[in-house]
Amino acid sequence: MSQWLNEVIDSASDVNDFLAPARQAALADLKNEGWPARRNESWRFTPLTPIEKRTAVAAKTVANAEIPAIDNLNAIDLVFVDGVLATELSSIEVPEGMAIIALNTSDSAAQSSITDMFGSVKPARHLFGRVNDALSTQGVFIDVNADTKVDTPIRIINIATQNVDAHSRVLVNVQANASAVIIEQSVGNVDSLTTAFAEYSIADDAHLEHYRFAMVTGSAKQLGGSHFKLHNRSTLNSTVVGYGSELSRLDVDIHHAGEFADAKMNAIYLLAEGELFDLHSTIEHAMPNGTTEENARGIVGDKARAVFNGRIHIHRDAQKTLAELNNRNLLLSRRGVINTKPELEIYADDVKCAHGATVAEIEEEALYYLLTRGVSRSKALVMLNFGFIQELINDVPNEAIKTWLLPVLSERFSHMEVK
Amino acid sequence: MSEQIEQALERKYDAGFYSEIESETFESGLDESVIRRISAMKDEPEWMLEWRLKAYHSWLEMEEPDWAHVDYPKIDYQAISYYSAPKSMKDKPKSLDEVDPELLRTYEKLGIPLHEQEMLAGVAVDAVFDSVSVVTTFRDKLEEAGVIFCPISEALKKYPDLVKKYIGSVVPRTDNYFAALNSAVFTDGSFVYIPKGTRCPMELSTYFRINEMNTGQFERTLIVADEGSYVSYLEGCTAPQRDENQLHAAVVELVAMDDATIKYSTVQNWYPGDENGKGGIYNFVTKRGVCHTNAKISWTQVETGSAVTWKYPSCVLKGDNSVGEFYSVALTRGMQQADTGTKMIHVGKNTRSTIISKGISAGKSNNAYRGLVQMGPRADGARNFTECDSLLIGDKCGAHTFPYIESRNPTAIVEHEATTSKVSDEQLFLCQQRGLDTEKSVSMIVNGFCKEVFKELPMEFAVEAGKLLEISLEGSVG
């Protein structure tokens, strides 16, 4: 057992709000499961030692924090500092047809909706998801009315400024034929621990444009998840960008709970010296006629480690599924490691399913070609190495985000050692 | 159309008969005394007994692995007998004429040629029946070339230093649970040594037959190809149809010295259990080869039997420029479960590995590929290409792929692809419209699916493998 987990379990027993039943269930699981053993498949390449003996303490004061800007995005920012919602919800101009409610609301109707949604999308197997179930008293619930198209992006930012544990939860319900744009962004590099889990329910014919920027670095530890439940004919377009830190883990689950749903996810990770980033994605095709396309590309720098586990599970009745998963990696140094495991678990026969994973250096020919066109070698290496990330950036649906992302990632890349 | 194919692929297991042969069989149970008895029966040198006992003690401390994608009832290791040999073998027959005719009839029935005149001229056979080797053919011809091909029990007496040098060097006793067990109780298997610069003049093959009930088969094979040599080896296996499960825990070690090549092919046809999953062989095997500089090891396997399979023939590409290959067709039907694949460990520079895995699932079976491709920090310029394809027949089976890829070298290239498909209605329709019935069509399409692997088998066995697949798919017409 870990000291930290013990303390978590203790403090969880103090939490008593309208979500008590769900929290109790999570607490019971935590007590039962205990701390994962070294051999535990889910944590095999991602040591939890940085957390094991940590003292679990929450923030007592809310610091002032600088909010990273994304020009021209014009999003509504919901800011969590060290796990506490710092934005005054009453001061926001909420778009028509949308409701934004704090998780610790006292409104009983809202509480009812929140209770219905809490834990309904996120699979119970995620250890830190259970911790978040037990301890997240802070968070937001976003409800988008049926037939409402909200173009204004809603950005939920988690900023770590102190050495505390922060737990926040996001619940988003996109009702039938509605659409929304949600961005989850985490920043910070101080020694800290954040669990940030978000659950999305996308109803029949609804659409969600989603972003997750897991950008904590340094000794900031983050364990988070974005979980999606897709109903009939719904669509999801998700972009994930991951930096590494002492311990950064993201679990993404896409569940086809309805037919004819379509999910597209692009993930980019750039790991600088000594960083660790672990992306575990699971795509569950439980219903027929669904399509999923997932592309994850990463560049791993000196002494860094990327762990990618992409699982596609096609259930027995999920006939006529089309699922594709691709993971491409570049390793920049001998002291870095890439662990990738694309998994397929298939029980239906009338499906088209494929995955691919590569770890490759840039082709000499491509380099030669650039050199013959007068590009300097160092620039050429940068262009080629970064080029394969760029393809995914170009795919980003939101222009402001795309414009912001390119220089931000180029800058990060320039700090990574290129051989 | 899919219903036609999906009908339970009932298949007559031709090798399911039992031979009435008087055997000497130990009572079930495993303890130190059993190991001493086995060693004594085989008249082994002292160091071998010590080696076995060390392995046994390690095994007692170890835990059976449970992470594979297979589900089976716990094995009672005390309910197995660890030694059984036909009584007639005790007197060590010097020629085929002295061997119990019933024994010979067994192999005849299985189509394994033991009489040199009748056989495929290019193949030497070592026939292993339960725990002993019955006969090894073409010994003289091989001896002329300096090739040693004999049962390992004999090698321990005739060439103890050679065996001692290499045994356990590729698969250490403590490598895994089943390897430890095998190291303690292995009974026989083949020992092959090819001298420097020699191309082995014949295909070598060992044929394993389990006959007695409640016994386990623990064979140990060691093949050493000295510098610049070449050998192609084939392993075949069958067992009687029984209601209880029998355990087959083998260890195969291959050593390919500088510039040597070892081709190891397996056509496995252990009893798979009936359509309700009753009976069948548990096939838990550790196979590994070490390649030195410029050496090459090729594993080719066609697996159609056994109730539960757990095997990962692997290559440690130690030497620079060495090459490892793995070609596999694994067919599961009924209630079979397979968790099989390979490990390619790239240590040296410019090492290459190719993995082509074709899984065919039918009935209610589950077929999983589990692989590891590891690029070490010194593996400059190394390259791996992996292609895993699954073919599902019917909608009650499963096909899974779990590839682990680890890279620590920036110039090493790993490429992995996996696809899943089924015998498409269009393909079936095309074949039928050209007059071919469903069974023939499916078998032809499946064969086409496996083509890339079949062409790696030694010619004689490629035909056998194709036939085996066809027989295995029999009974699919609706």
Next chain:
Amino acid sequence: MLSIKNLHASVEEKNIIKGLNLDIKPGEVHAIMGPNGAGKSTLGYVLSGRDGYEVSEGEATLNGKDLLDLEVEERAREGLFLAFQYPVEIPGVSNMEFMKESVNAMREERGEEPLTAAEFLKKAKAACKQVQLPLDFLKRGVNEGFSGGEKKRNEIMQMILLEPKLCILDESDSGLDVDALQVVADGVNSQRSSERSFIVVTHYQRLLDYIKPDFVHILADGKIVKSGDASLALEVEKNGYAFLGKEYQGEEA
């Protein structure tokens, strides 16, 4: 040869053939044209017994034998050949192997001895030559990596080797340039005989310049609405299908 009476058939619960009648005598070449979605390809699939195509009413006989009662391969062995519009690939199975199996299955039906590999190779080479496909096509996987034109020629080659009684050519001209068209047509024409009949399904009149039909039928809205001789095809070329009247426009691609 072929007799179809009041055939009604559907696929995926959509009625496509709605009371089709057709009579073909040995040695005749019948062209079937019509707007898209009328059921031209469907007719071929229904006659050959493709899974998913349900016949709700009517009958179809081949030389007196009830076709609808037979399995796909049984109909093939009775002498029915369908040249596909989009032939599928079968990787790993060589053309040579596939066709030899098929030819021998037909021979077995006719009570003839199977061909040896050498005998078959001889015939296959000749057929390859006839459709202008290089010999190495025999070694390649069935339709694997073939261009559209090569696939169509492969279909004709199979037809030549199998010697069927009734050939249904489903838009064997689609996607072909003039040279390929000539090859296909020559292949078909070389197989014309008093004992063999053809149904040439085509959207455009062009193919019929090369394969001169005895009869031309217009299939619209699931049945044959007009029949005539070769001049009917010319009329269609000039005026399209408008002359059929609005309700027979069908779905234009």
